Amino acid sequence: MKIVILAGGSGTRLFPLSRADYPKQFLKISDDTSYLQKTAGRFLGMVKARDIVV
Structure with a gap:
């Protein structure tokens, strides 16, 4: 399983x-x-670090 962390934006909130x-x-x-x-x-308790994608 891969974990995808969405990170981005313009920093307005x-x-x-x-x-x-x-x-x-x-x-x-x-x-x-x-x-x-x-x-x-x-x-990290669910998957290995290499399976986390930002």
Whole structure:
């Protein structure tokens, strides 16, 4: 099984925190882990890291 994580956009929903140069998936809001890292981490118990595609 492959896990596909959709990550992209123009950075307008969380402006001014997220911008086109620093999109939401790279933000570290509550701790030292980005949204993208947290999302991938949730799937690591189900699949191997090589089966996660961003």
